[in-house]
Amino acid sequence: MAALSAATMLGTAAPAIAAEGMWLPSQAPSIAADLRKEGIQIDPALLANPKAAPLNAIASLGGCSASFVSPEGLVVTNHHCVYGSVQYNSKPGQDYLTDGFLAPSLADEVPGAPGTRIFVIEDLRDVTSAMTRGLTDRMSGLARYERIEANRKALIAECEKQASRRCDVRAYYGGATYFLQQQLEIKDVRLVYAPASAIGNYGGEVDNWQWPRHTGDWGFYRAYVAKDGSSAPYSKDNVPYRPKSFLKIAKQGLNDGDFVMVAGFPGVTYRHRTAEEAKFNFETYFPAFQKFLSDYSDTIVRATAGDRGATIKYASALRSADNYKKNTAGQLAGAEAIGLAGRKAAEEQAYRAWIAADPARQADYGAAAAALDRIVAEANAQELVDLRKSALNRAQLLLAARTAYRWAKEREKPDAGRDAGYQDRDRAQTVERLTQIERRFDPRVDRIILEQALGEYALIPADKRDAAFEAKLKEIGLDRLYADSKLGDTATRLAWLDKPAAAFEASDDPFIRLAVAMWPGDVAARNAARDLEGRDQQARAEYMKGMLAYAESQGRAIAPDANGSLRFTYGKVTGKARDGMSWSPFTTLQGIVEKDTGREPFNAPAKQLAAIKAKDYGSYAAPALGTVPVNYLSTVDTTGGNSGSATLNAQGEFVGLLFDGTIEGVISNWAFDPVITRSIHVDSRYMLWNMEKVDGADRLLTEMGVK
Structure with a gap:
């Protein structure tokens, strides 16, 4: 078995490929020269330390990225x-989804x-x-x-012996x-x-993944802790958290060709x-999957x-479903x-030819490649089955019952022996x-969703x-399933988490x-999946060691696939030429007026339209544009989970938020193409302009040092 050091596997022995890469902090030294070449003005060594600014101002929401922008825990x-959270706090007569919240x-x-x-x-x-x-x-794979x-x-x-820490190994x-990624878990988070959605989701699904874009995709939380600074559940006595660092809002905005960097927690x-x-x-x-979502x-x-x-x-x-559907398309x-299929086949053929060309490499990596091929065929056969089974969990009371019963069965084991998540x-x-x-469930709607899931x-x-599930469902019938269950009541639902398995087995719910x-x-499905996962890890780890050695032999470093851990990526603000058209790197306020129809999803608020028509730009206009920029394009390499990631300029200052990509570029999950891939950001100048001129969020502007 060939041995590679951790430093080699993380790319410190070779130069990086420009543009592509969601880099770990520890890889910063290997790409420092390219960062300087591209235009960074802070010391690239700062990016190697997640415990220091600017990376320690970057936070995760457990699905989106975020960042601290004030000393008072504003995120x-x-x-x-x-x-x-906006939806959860909304109801008829208090419709924050439509009206916004401040x-x-x-x-x-x-x-x-x-x-x-x-x-x-x-x-x-x-x-x-x-x-x-x-x-x-x-x-064995299972072992x-x-x-x-x-x-x-x-x-x-061991990591979580420290109070209020959430740790994970990826x-x-x-x-x-x-x-191992260690994070402080802040439990008191407030909106x-x-x-308003007419700003935050301007263009809706029509504009989703499209350019030009005019979407004000921002929102703010605040982190609260106990008075002694420790993480604590919600309490009226809690106080704003004081982060170790926070991002400074840039005084000068971006221009075409400027260096930008994004830091966050890209998904997969x-x-x-x-x-x-x-x-x-x-x-x-x-x-x-596309039809499944549709x-x-x-x-x-x-x-x-x-x-x-x-609604x-x-x-x-x-x-969420519509977003994934469009992404898949x-x-x-x-x-x-x-030409992804041909590209992947050619890349793989070259790598495997490199293995075959040397007996030592064949001994090190050849068996792993063959084993991985067999495992992939097995996994592919199971994918559609698992997808269609997952539809049943859309029925919220069924998912709640399955979750609670699994907790009861897991509690029969010592805590260390329980499955992750339980x-x-x-x-x-x-x-x-x-x-x-309780605020995302309607029994009539849930039944319709379950009926559709049963069709899947x-x-x-x-x-x-x-067969046991099908027989039991036939015995009960859908009418009794909803009429006789008490799980729609929150107190009843939560109480099941403390009951033993015998209580479930005797229940008539x-x-x-x-x-x-x-x-x-x-249980049988989980064990089969785990056996497959164990075998996959054994083969794929060796296969990837070979791929890293192959890249190193060519003078390349490669970033690992995204997996929800902290990464940074960098590029330039730039547009894109397409056949018959040219995409400029910025959109502006005037595009909002041009798109506006007064009807969703192009129904900008009257106060915003009035400010635009009055050319009341304040200090937020870009000199090169003569107006306020709304969104911009860049070449940074991002994916899902990067939503909400801070965009930083060459000085490490906040200049916007990553929120989307263009539809042509979502293929970068599988293969990065610098010609077609563009990420979309909301410009900080548009955010600040709205906060001052439209929503009157002066309190927050002062807190962030803007006013």
């Missing part, structure tokens, strides 16, 4: 990232939706040796998975390397400000997947039509546009998820379906009975 992120004072800031968290980065350290302790090549999980839990438990390069990319994995996803899985979205729209209360309850679910189009450290988040249902489930081959019937099939 800025995207409008669509605070949308769930707290006049600290006392008026309202709690975010249950489960809202701010995670403050504290450390990101290599734990590869601890994670691979006890692994042997002779282990390997269980050993890795045991090692992971031990590391997390795999890089297919499990060739592991890092401070979100503009698949650039190091095999050619066969890419082929299956784009020929089979994504077309099915049918779900259509079901929500149909079920909530004419009912404003239900508010399901607004967040609908927006873009990836399908992008794969064809760049340990004592996870209980509070589970309670909050189950609590959220029926597409699974009979031998892959759960129909959703509980379904959950119990599904348990044996769920």
Whole structure:
């Protein structure tokens, strides 16, 4: 087995490829020369330390990125990232989704939706040796998975002996390397400000993933802690958190060609997947997934039509489904546009030819490549089955029952032996998820959604379906399922988290009975998936070690695929030429007026339109444009999870928020193409202009040092 040092695997031995890469802080030294060449003016060494500014001002919301922008714990992120909290606090007659929300004072800031968290980065350290302790090549896949999980839990438990820390261990390069990410978990998160949807979601789904764009995609939370500075649940006595650093708002805005950098927590990319994995996803899985999302979205729209209360309850679910649907369509189009299948096949052929050209390399990596091919074929066969089974969890009371019963079964084990997500450290988040249902659930709508999900489930081959579930559902019937269940009541639902498994097995609640019937099939499915995951880690880790050695032989460094951990990326503000048209790098206020129809999704607020027509730009106009810029394009390499990421200029100052990409560029999840890939940012000047001229958020402008 060939040995690669952690430094080599993280790219410190070779120069970087310009533009591409979501880089770990520890990789900053290897790309310092390119950062300077591209125009950074702070010391690149600062980016190597997540404990120091500017990276320690970057935060995670557990799905979106964010950043501190004041010494009083004020956090800025995207409008669509605070949308769930806006929805949760809305109701007929108090429609913050439509009207927006602005707290006049600290006392008026309202709690975010249950489960809202701010995670403050504290450390990101290599734990590869601890994670691979006890692994042997002779282990079964399941045994390997269980050993890795045991090692992971031990590391997390040790890390979380520190109060209010949330720790996780993530795999890089297919499990060739592991890092532990340590974050302070702030539990009291309050909604401070979100503009009206006619600003924050201007253009709606029509403009989503499109250019030109005129969307004010920003919102603000505030982090609160106990008076002694410790993380604590919501209390009226809590005080604003004081971060170790916060981002300075740039006095000077950006121009075409300027250096920009984005820091955040990108979700998942698949650039190091095999050619066969890419082929299956784009020929089979994504077309099915697109229809899967479209049918779900259509079901929500149909079920909530004419009912404003239900529409508010399901607004967040609908927006998420529509966003993923459009993203998937873009990836399908992008794969064809760049010839992804041929590109991946050629890259893989060159790598495997390099392996075959040397007996030592063949001995080191050849068996892993062959094993990985077999595992990929096995995994592909299961993907569509798992997708269609997942539709059942759209029925919120069924998911609640399954979650509670699994907690009961897991509590029969010692805490360290429980599955991830069902340990004592996870209980509070589970309670909050189950609590959220009360404002995101309507029994009539839920039943319609379940009926549609059962149609998806029926597409699974009979031998892959759960006969016990089907028999129990037939016995109960949909009418009794909803009429007889008490899980729609929050107190009743939460109480089940403390009951033993025997209480579930004796229950006459129909959703509980379904959950119990599904348990044996769920256990079997999990064990099969874990065995596959263990075998995949063994083969893929060796395969990726070979790929890193191959890249190093060519003088290249490669960033690991995104996995939700802290990364930074950099590029330039620039437009793009397309056949028959040219995309300028900035849009402006005038485009809002040109698009406006007075009807959703192009219904800008009257006060905003008046300020634009009066050319009341204040100090926020860009000299080169003669007006206020709204959104801009850049070449930074980003993906989902980067939403809400701070955009920094060459001096490390805040100049906007990353919120989207163009539809042609979403294929970069699989293959980065600098010609077509563009990220979309909301310009800080547009954000600040609205805050002053439209929404009157002077309190926040003063706090951020703008006024």
